[in-house]
Amino acid sequence: MHRFFAAFLSFLALYGTGEASNAIVIDAPIPDVRLRLSDFAEVVDGADVAFLDAYEQSRLLVTDGKVSFLTLHDNASAVINGGEISWIHLHDRSVVRLTNADSLGWLVFHGADSRADIVGNNVSYEDGVLKGSWANGTTFSIWAIHEGMQIPISIPPNIFVTPIPEPSPWMLFALSVPFLLTGHRSRSGTR
Numbered sequence: 001m002h003r004f005f006a007a008f009l010s011f012l013a014l015y016g017t018g019e020a021s022n023a024i025v026i027d028a029p030i031p032d033v034r035l036r037l038s039d040f041a042e043v044v045d046g047a048d049v050a051f052l053d054a055y056e057q058s059r060l061l062v063t064d065g066k067v068s069f070l071t072l073h074d075n076a077s078a079v080i081n082g083g084e085i086s087w088i089h090l091h092d093r094s095v096v097r098l099t100n101a102d103s104l105g106w107l108v109f110h111g112a113d114s115r116a117d118i119v120g121n122n123v124s125y126e127d128g129v130l131k132g133s134w135a136n137g138t139t140f141s142i143w144a145i146h147e148g149m150q151i152p153i154s155i156p157p158n159i160f161v162t163p164i165p166e167p168s169p170w171m172l173f174a175l176s177v178p179f180l181l182t183g184h185r186s187r188s189g190t191r
Helices: 002-015 169-189
Strands: 023-026 029-035 040-043 048-054 059-062 066-072 077-081 084-090 095-100 103-109 115-119 121-126 129-133 139-146 159-162
Touching (some): 040 048, 048 059, 059 066, 066 077, 077 084, 084 115
Parallel strands (some): 084 103, 115 159
């Protein structure tokens, strides 16, 4: 339930609540999917898509399932919050937000204006490999390169990392005070 809620909030934060011209749920094997205009698709459990191409203002949410080749063009956008994806290709001004994935192989940028937003902790980049951990604690290791298989020396400028906020010590203390006071009262009442 928490995973669904997080994906839903991520989706609303990125895309608002506008209606799609076509809304598609992909939950079965299908060789080729093309999204156009303001289409919306969700990839869920049971999906096995060979090629998923998104164009124009189309939007995609992946919560489960498998996608071999995900390619975003124009202003298309995607939120990845689960599932297995072999390749993500980003063209033009496309955007992908990665908050979780069971497996992710390659992230390839085909232009300076495409962007990947990574939500994770302990993110590092070395020899073309982006490593870190998702909010649920699982680790990831993704090849992240520019077209032509160029491996940058440092993290590609198209990648923006958002650290997962950790509770502050003061917040933890403030939350624990009522429990400490309740425990003290119950003990003092039994004496």
